[in-house]
Amino acid sequence: MSTVAKETGRKSDTATDTLAEKSRSADVVSGGHLVAKALKNEGVDTIFTLCGGHIIDIYDGCVDEGIRVVDVRHEQVAAHAADGYARQTGGLGCVVTTAGPGCTNAITGIATAFRSESPVLHIGGQGALTQHKMGSLQDLPHVDILAPITKFSASVSSTERAADMISMAVRECFNGAPGPSYLEIPRDILDREVPLDKAVIPEPGMYRASTRSIGDPADIEKLADILVNSERPAVLLGSQVWSSRGHQEAIDMVRTLNIPAYFNGAGRGILPPGDPHHFHRTRRDAFNKADVILIVGTPFDFRMGYGKRLRRDATVVQIDMDYRTVGKNRDVSLGLVGHPGAILKAVGDAASGRSDNRAKARESWLEELRGLEADKTEKLMPLFKSDNNPIHPYRVAWELNEFLTEDTVYIGDGGDVVTISAQAVQPRAPGHWMDPGALGSLGVGTGFSLAAKLAHPQREVLCYYGDGAFSMTAFDMETANRFGAPYIAVVGNNSAMNQIRYGQIAKYGKDRGDIGNLLGDVPYSQFAHMLGGYGEEVREPSEIAPALQRAREAVKSTGKSAVINIWVDPNEYAPGTKNQTMYK
Numbered sequence: 001m002s003t004v005a006k007e008t009g010r011k012s013d014t015a016t017d018t019l020a021e022k023s024r025s026a027d028v029v030s031g032g033h034l035v036a037k038a039l040k041n042e043g044v045d046t047i048f049t050l051c052g053g054h055i056i057d058i059y060d061g062c063v064d065e066g067i068r069v070v071d072v073r074h075e076q077v078a079a080h081a082a083d084g085y086a087r088q089t090g091g092l093g094c095v096v097t098t099a100g101p102g103c104t105n106a107i108t109g110i111a112t113a114f115r116s117e118s119p120v121l122h123i124g125g126q127g128a129l130t131q132h133k134m135g136s137l138q139d140l141p142h143v144d145i146l147a148p149i150t151k152f153s154a155s156v157s158s159t160e161r162a163a164d165m166i167s168m169a170v171r172e173c174f175n176g177a178p179g180p181s182y183l184e185i186p187r188d189i190l191d192r193e194v195p196l197d198k199a200v201i202p203e204p205g206m207y208r209a210s211t212r213s214i215g216d217p218a219d220i221e222k223l224a225d226i227l228v229n230s231e232r233p234a235v236l237l238g239s240q241v242w243s244s245r246g247h248q249e250a251i252d253m254v255r256t257l258n259i260p261a262y263f264n265g266a267g268r269g270i271l272p273p274g275d276p277h278h279f280h281r282t283r284r285d286a287f288n289k290a291d292v293i294l295i296v297g298t299p300f301d302f303r304m305g306y307g308k309r310l311r312r313d314a315t316v317v318q319i320d321m322d323y324r325t326v327g328k329n330r331d332v333s334l335g336l337v338g339h340p341g342a343i344l345k346a347v348g349d350a351a352s353g354r355s356d357n358r359a360k361a362r363e364s365w366l367e368e369l370r371g372l373e374a375d376k377t378e379k380l381m382p383l384f385k386s387d388n389n390p391i392h393p394y395r396v397a398w399e400l401n402e403f404l405t406e407d408t409v410y411i412g413d414g415g416d417v418v419t420i421s422a423q424a425v426q427p428r429a430p431g432h433w434m435d436p437g438a439l440g441s442l443g444v445g446t447g448f449s450l451a452a453k454l455a456h457p458q459r460e461v462l463c464y465y466g467d468g469a470f471s472m473t474a475f476d477m478e479t480a481n482r483f484g485a486p487y488i489a490v491v492g493n494n495s496a497m498n499q500i501r502y503g504q505i506a507k508y509g510k511d512r513g514d515i516g517n518l519l520g521d522v523p524y525s526q527f528a529h530m531l532g533g534y535g536e537e538v539r540e541p542s543e544i545a546p547a548l549q550r551a552r553e554a555v556k557s558t559g560k561s562a563v564i565n566i567w568v569d570p571n572e573y574a575p576g577t578k579n580q581t582m583y584k
Contacts, residue, residue: 032057052098054125079109080447100138116437238298246341269427413445414466415499453485533560
């Protein structure tokens with residue numbers, strides 16, 4: 001029996017056995033095995049994939065190198081899982097797809113990683129070079145298709161260069177702001193064996209430069225002066241702070257200089273709720289009155305009103321890993337390009353010991369914002385604790401936040417469910433918030449959940465889906481169960497694509513506002529039962545918390561994912577949806 005067959009326990013035919021059992025000389029290596037060796041050198045311990053004839057030699061190499069092969073039911077999930085694995089581990093995520101539809105199915109996941117600045121290596125199969133331009137099975141111009149949404153896109157033209165090209169592609173994943181790379185490898189390049197001494201295999205740790213740059217030291221001094229002399233500073237810590245693992249330096253700087261901190265994207269959770277420097281609801285108030293606004297690791301895109309939400313006469317400083325992002329869409333007073341953690345540590349060190357004549361004013365500023373935070377929370381409490389039926393979506397968000405523990409990774413997958421839950425859900429630790437990011441992709445939740453649980457088996461994973469998002473990728477919940485990575489799925493079910501529905505109704509009226517966005521009333525709890533897990537329908541607000549607790553206990557006892565399907569009011573929307581801010 002072949003190595004792969006032994007691992008999977010599946011029977012293979014005689015011809016396959018004969019091919020797989022052909023003894024390889026110790027001094028030759030196949031392209032697929034070179035790929036696996038290179039991935040191991042990059043620290044990759046897991047690949048996400050859906051099988052195809054073009055790529056099976058990579059699997060054989062992964063078995064030999066001890067790399068886990070996680071096979072899913074749809075390549076979109078594989079790409080999202082690779083992205084999620086990168087976000088959770090801080091390393092490289094890897095997705096391997098076959099040619100043609102295997103590659104194109106993964107494109108949404110790669111585009112999501114591109115807009116979210118996530119380091120993902122996408123390895124794709126291709127027809128043999130000997131069949132180039134002949135119309136081979138699943139032949140497409142993958143390199144050209146992927147080029148606009150990757151940092152590097154190329155084809156491997158010789159087996160000897162397979163490992164070297166892997167290292168080249170991965171190097172680009174971490175060049176400046178992280179992002180995905182695509183590498184196409186034709187079938188005959190993977191299958192061909194070459195003398196081991198002719199293969200180019202870069203030595204681990206010998207082809208990387210430090211990425212912890214602080215830029216110009218003079219700018220560090222300028223920023224330290226700006227912050228020390230500020231009376232009303234505010235800082236927004238974005239996704240790059242977490243992805244670069246610069247969160248502890250950010251925490252130290254915020255505490256040293258006594259600055260109120262706000263968070264977006266993967267930056268949520270850098271400070272826990274209740275921390276004296278953690279602020280959640282008053283960002284607009286702070287930005288409207290701040291004399292200094294420090295933006296770290298997030299662009300001036302639609303989520304920031306393209307920079308228009310920052311007061312014009314404030315001193316605005318932007319720190320980013322990508323030179324192209326600094327000052328884009330809005331002028332800045334000072335821009336620094338480099339590693340967010342390294343820069344913030346250098347600024348904190350530079351400011352340490354300087355006379356702080358603004359300390360009293362700054363403490364008053366924090367107290368003012370804390371008062372506003374309390375007022376805004378109090379105004380939201382009637383929605384958070386609403387007993388309305390159908391269930392108000394804000395009540396669901398509140399119950400989810402109350403349910404989270406210090407070890408729960410929270411994932412949002414959808415439109416309004418993510419926006420509304422952000423009003424209430426406050427993750428307890430760095431890395432415990434995941435969402436689709438700037439691309440706004442629906443369907444990320446299943447891959448993210450699978451990845452988060454595989455990366456951190458000891459942690460609880462909860463994904464809150466909209467019903468539209470859940471129906472896109474939920475079949476790979478079976479994959480999560482199969483690989484021992486069960487999670488809690490909560491569905492906010494309003495039987496509609498509600499974020500879009502609101503805009504249609506507002507623009508065209510009720511008669512035409514429901515066209516193309518209404519879904520069927522589906523009892524999604526039955527999906528969990530089909531897969532051997534726990535499922536429950538919830539129609540009363542008072543039943544949300546007990547249902548979540550039963551799901552938690554069931555996941556622990558059965559090792560299978562649970563689905564809690566909560567029927568929410570289809571006529572309640574997020575504030576941003578009502579204002580259509582995503583389009584402004």
